[in-house]
Amino acid sequence: MIHKIKAILLCGAMIAATSLNAKTIEVTAGANAQEKLQEALILAEEGDIIALSAGKYILTDGLSLDVNGVTIKGLGEDKTILDFTDQKGSGEGLLVTSDDVFLTGFAIENSKGDGIKSKGADQIVISKVRVEWTGGPNPENGAYGIYPVESKNILVDGVQVYGASDAGIYVGQSQNIIVRYSIVKHNVAGIEIENCYGADVYQNLATENTGGILVFDLPDIPQQGGRDVRVYNNFVHNNNTANFAPEGNIVGSVPAGSGVMVMSSRNVEVFENIIDDNATANILVVGYPNQTQDKNYNPRAIDIRIFANRHGKAGYKPDFPGGDLLAAALGGSLTPIIYDGTGENIQISDKVGAISLNMAKAGRPLTEARPSPYPSDSEFEGQKLQPIILPAVMEDKIFSVLSKDELPAK
Amino acid sequence: MIRKPAYLWAHITTITSLLIGIVGLTKPSNEAILLAKYPKSLSEYGFHDRGKKGFTPHKSLIAYDLKTALFSDHSEKFRYIYVPDGQVASVSDNGVIDFPVGSAIIKNFGYFQGNKMRLIETRLLLRRENEWLALPYVWNETQDDAVLKLAGARLSVNFTDPNGIKRTTDYAVPNKNQCKECHGVNDGISNKVMPIGPKIRNLAQSSIERLWAANVLQPHGAPTNASWDKGDNGIERNARAYLDINCAHCHNARGSASNSGLFLDYGQSTPVTYGIYKRPVAAGRGSGGLEFAIKPGDADNSIIIHRMKSNDAGVAMPQIGRAIVDDEGVALVSQWINQIAVKK
Incomplete structure (x- = not known):
């Protein structure tokens, strides 16, 4: 019944949202794909659907969309393939700079820079899209698979990213974000939420990355003070791939074998995840390790709540200098949760071992660590953050392209 | 006979264009x-x-x-x-x-x-x-x-x-x-x-x-602004002028690269903002394994130079509008970086 009502509401919303002259522009793979597709993206008008046929589109330059209210729809992430192996220019495969955009049902392969970047966009929905560097982990791969930045109202739903040399799904300097139902594998970071205000990351599979899910806040960029992020109900398993990020990038400092990692940031909740087989730690909470002159920046992790996660084995092969000695001192293995001791109000109520390294300052050598158990159950204040709510039209877009048998049962 | 119309037509267009030229x-x-x-x-x-x-x-x-x-x-x-x-x-x-x-x-x-x-x-x-x-x-x-x-x-x-x-x-x-x-x-x-x-x-x-x-x-x-290739304003002014016109259209607080926090417009006075000891944010392999956009005294280990010298999509800067390295520009910006005093 609820779905029926929803379906009726949905029809109404779709009629209201579709402008009178909205049309479907068909684009097919084959000769001259670059010009045909890019021209369609330029000539599209609000409400239009750009429908991509099945096949491999051989692209020689980056693509871009700068028209509001456009849908790019392929026939499936294994059927409609935008192949950027021969790309000669641009910093990404597809750049979106307009609002109210829906991307679904296609793949981006081997883009020279990032896969899909959306910048300064409001209401972007990316669903059932695959971004892949087909040669596997390699520092020559592009940095980010799905890359919304300086955007707001972002829904990343059911995407797959393989091989990003920085983060598979990276949301930066944005607000009001949901990342869900996605698979990230063979990336340096599976999912990274960086310098964002308000994000829910749930029901994702992060496996065989260097680090599974990261929540970071960094200095010297326009939007700082990352906060209000919930990471819950994810399966974060076996993220033990050697770090292949080009040096200099902050993810280059992520130890292989990190499950969930929180760096600086404020008000982050990590709960009800299954986190298993991460050789450094299942959960790490640390401060920003580098020097900065940025006076507005807070390098510490503050108000972090970790609870109700289920842990498998962890800490059996820590990937940081001195980690093996520390593990030996602790009886052969680190605890599943490691906190560097530089933050404030770090609450951990998971029923597994946790240690604080009691560092005076983040990023100092482990020789300065004075590890001790970190019991803080008594201080646990419970869940505080509210769910992220996106404009309803964004969810409706996903429903609008489902076939009859994909729709939820009545 | 067949060629005559074409011949005539050529004359007519010439005359028309002359007329257009005359009467504007x-x-x-x-x-x-x-x-x-x-x-x-x-x-x-x-x-x-x-x-x-x-x-x-x-x-x-x-x-x-x-x-x-x-x-x-x-x-x-x-x-x-x-x-x-x-x-x-x-x-x-x-x-x-x-x-x-x-x-x-x-x-x-x-x-x-x-x-x-x-x-x-x-x-x-x-x-x-x-x-x-x-x-x-x-x-x-x-x-x-x-x-x-x-x-x-x-x-x-x-x-x-x-x-x-x-x-x-x-x-x-x-x-x-x-x-x-x-x-x-x-x-x-x-x-x-x-x-x-x-x-x-x-x-x-x-x-x-x-x-x-x-x-x-x-x-x-x-x-x-300075005129960078006239060599009349000192290396720093020339290099900053070069970066202003070649990079700052994106690398400014309101441009396409606003998210990088690297702002190369001529008016920037905060060193880290125009690259001095500025760490990369989203550069990926664009960083070339280097730590800073500009490493004072060390152009060869500065990301800006690495990206100016590359023709590889995903690394090369600017990202569009260039397929050849500007050797003179690289030389100028390198010269400037090499003479910036190293922070102790």
């Missing part, structure tokens, strides 16, 4: 500049004399030059400003020129083949009612007109560079969106296309005087 029928078209959606060919604007090969400008177009030009693969550039008859562009305190509606900025790109100019493309900026519109046109074989290429183009071009070296390049004509990637300025509400070159601080003094003489530019007292 070919003149910039308000319709094309202001109203038509995307005019298909350059000739529709009436900016150039279609009867001649190449771009012979209408007399109302005023040529201008920049103190420091964007590097565009060693192409020659010919720039013109068109302001509708009787109107004047005003100048704000910071040297931004506010062109009246109906104005146009025309930039032709080409290479000398021997001593003959072969035009490749013309980029137009049209000042419409509420916005600037950027459109790219590619010149035809006969060199009498250029056609709209909304999606851009890749053209194989042979030329001889200023050092006498013969080169072939995969010249990239930007698509309409790429025009905006560099020309876009976020005013807090939306991202709008704006001119980059024709600002008082960038214009050559002779060009400013020419615009004054033609009564299309309001007199002003706005400050001006």
Whole structure:
């Protein structure tokens, strides 16, 4: 019944949202794909659907969309393939700079820079899209698979990213974000939420990355003070791939074998995840390790709540200098949760071992660590953050392209 | 007998174009500049004399030059400003020129083949009612007109560079969106296309005087930039001027690269903001394994130099509009970085 009502509401919303002259522009793979597709993206008008046929589109330059209210729809992430192996220019495969955009049902392969970047966009929905560097982990791969930045109202739903040399799904300097139902594998970071205000990351599979899910806040960029992020109900398993990020990038400092990692940031909740087989730690909470002159920046992790996660084995092969000695001192293995001791109000109520390294300052050598158990159950204040709510039209877009048998049962 | 009509027709067109030249029928078209959606060919604007090969400008177009030009693969550039008859562009305190509606900025790109100019493309900026519109046109074989290429183009071009070296390049004509990637300025509400070159601080003094003489530019007292290749202002000023015109159109707080936090506009005074010990944010393999955008005293280990020296998509900066390394630019910026004092 609820779905029926929803379906009726949905029809109404779709009629209201579709402008009178909205049309479907068909684009097919084959000769001259670059010009045909890019021209369609330029000539599209609000409400239009750009429908991509099945096949491999051989692209020689980056693509871009700068028209509001456009849908790019392929026939499936294994059927409609935008192949950027021969790309000669641009910093990404597809750049979106307009609002109210829906991307679904296609793949981006081997883009020279990032896969899909959306910048300064409001209401972007990316669903059932695959971004892949087909040669596997390699520092020559592009940095980010799905890359919304300086955007707001972002829904990343059911995407797959393989091989990003920085983060598979990276949301930066944005607000009001949901990342869900996605698979990230063979990336340096599976999912990274960086310098964002308000994000829910749930029901994702992060496996065989260097680090599974990261929540970071960094200095010297326009939007700082990352906060209000919930990471819950994810399966974060076996993220033990050697770090292949080009040096200099902050993810280059992520130890292989990190499950969930929180760096600086404020008000982050990590709960009800299954986190298993991460050789450094299942959960790490640390401060920003580098020097900065940025006076507005807070390098510490503050108000972090970790609870109700289920842990498998962890800490059996820590990937940081001195980690093996520390593990030996602790009886052969680190605890599943490691906190560097530089933050404030770090609450951990998971029923597994946790240690604080009691560092005076983040990023100092482990020789300065004075590890001790970190019991803080008594201080646990419970869940505080509210769910992220996106404009309803964004969810409706996903429903609008489902076939009859994909729709939820009545 | 069969050839006669063609012969006659040739005469008729010559006479017509002569007549047009005399009575001034070919003149910039308000319709094309202001109203038509995307005019298909350059000739529709009436900016150039279609009867001649190449771009012979209408007399109302005023040529201008920049103190420091964007590097565009060693192409020659010919720039013109068109302001509708009787109107004047005003100048704000910071040297931004506010062109009246109906104005146009025309930039032709080409290479000398021997001593003959072969035009490749013309980029137009049209000042419409509420916005600037950027459109790219590619010149035809006969060199009498250029056609709209909304999606851009890749053209194989042979030329001889200023050092006498013969080169072939995969010249990239930007698509309409790429025009905006560099020309876009976020005013807090939306991202709008704006001119980059024709600002008082960038214009050559002779060009400013020419615009004054033609009564299309309001007199002003706005400050001006250095001319990097004239070597008259000290290395730091020259290098900063070079970065300003080549990078700051994206690398500023309201540009396409705003998220990087690396702002290379001439006015930046905070060292980390213009790159000194600035760590990469989202550079990926663009970082080249290096720690800082600018590492004082060490150009070879500065990300800016690494990216200026690359032609590899995903690494190369600027990301669009260049397929060849600007060796002189690299040398200048390296020289500056190498003389910056190292922080203890």
